[in-house]
Amino acid sequence: MNKDFLPELRHLGFTARIKRLNEKIVSSTIDHYTGLNLKIEPNWHVIFLLLKQRGRLTVTEIANALGFSHPAMIKITRKMKGQGYLETFKDEKDGRKTLIQLSKKGKKALPALEKEWDRIQEVLKEVVKDDFLEKLTQLEQELHKKSFKERYSKRFNPEKHDKTFIIRNAKSSEFKEIGALMVSVYSKLEGFPKVHEQPQYYNALANIGDFTKKPDSELLIAVSPSGEILGGVLYFGDMQYYGSGGTATLEKNASGFRLLAVSNSARGLGVGKALSKTCIANAKKKGHKQVIIHTTDFMKIAWGMYEKLGFKSSKDLDFKQGNLQVYGFRLKLK
Structure with missing residues (x-):
């Protein structure tokens, strides 16, 4: 096996490694769901579980709760609706607002899906330790406080805004x-x-x-x-x-x-x-x-x-x- 180059890049290889890791997990999960004849995709579980907890939400509310982009949430919820797991309807108080909730099919499928997600979580615990999740949370919080662009500007152009x-x-x-x-x-x-x-x-x-x-x-x-x-x-x-x-x-x-x-x-x-x-x-x-x-x-x-x-x-x-x-x-x- 050829030596992995990305670790040699240290921090410059960080985002590429995250992307590569995500692709491997997603690909493996797709194969797993296909083998179980489950017509769902990776990351749909976060929508299922969010709607189970909160009932009815708009796409914007889902995007805000998960920290994903609005277009990405539109794409996922449309696919889930296409499979019959979600249903949409107009808000009675505001006809311009579309609400999303689990359909009868979605609610019926949820117990079996949750059982499978519990198993998946047990497997992931073998390789993803609690301290890694804590560090991941810390990383997200740090980047929320100050973006990469802001950090770069502060380090290499500390007075840039005064000059520009x-x-x-x-x-x-x-x-x-x-x-x-x-x-x-x-x-x-x-x-x-x-x-x-x-x-x-x-x-x-x-x-x-x-x-x-x-x-x-x-x-x-x-x-x-x-x-x-x-x-x-x-x-x-x-x-x-x-x-x-x-x-x-x-x-x-x-x-x-x-x-x-x-x-x-x-x-x-x-x-x-x-x-x-x-x-x-x-x-x-x-x-x-x-x-x-x-x-x-x-x-x-x-x-x-x-x-x-x-x-x-x-x-x-x-x-x-x-x-x-x-x-x-x-x-x-x-």
């Missing part, structure tokens, strides 16, 4: 371009309502410059040396003009910021963080005691960034924008 962009107030001549950027970013968020679903919201994004007509409101942008607009955010020094649903506009002695967007070309440069920090700095200059923001399940990257900056979930600020659940956060200032 500045934060300033937008000019009126830039409002249209910023609005187009906002619409582009938000409409491409996986699972987020699209233009035809919330036209008023997207109209507000397209005309984001109109917010600056309100007292103590600023449209802040990140601009590259060449003049390219990399991202933007709305800062409100007076919460009565914040413009969101819920009770946020009633908050006193507080600043807020909304509609943070970063272009795809600027991801990993720290633009979102820099814009957020500028808003926080503005609030401190005003002597405010807190900063208010909102986010959704479809903005997990930004959500994680806000938590790192010290924002804490505040359920009293939560509200619904149509059928979209919006979550409120507070940052207490010293």
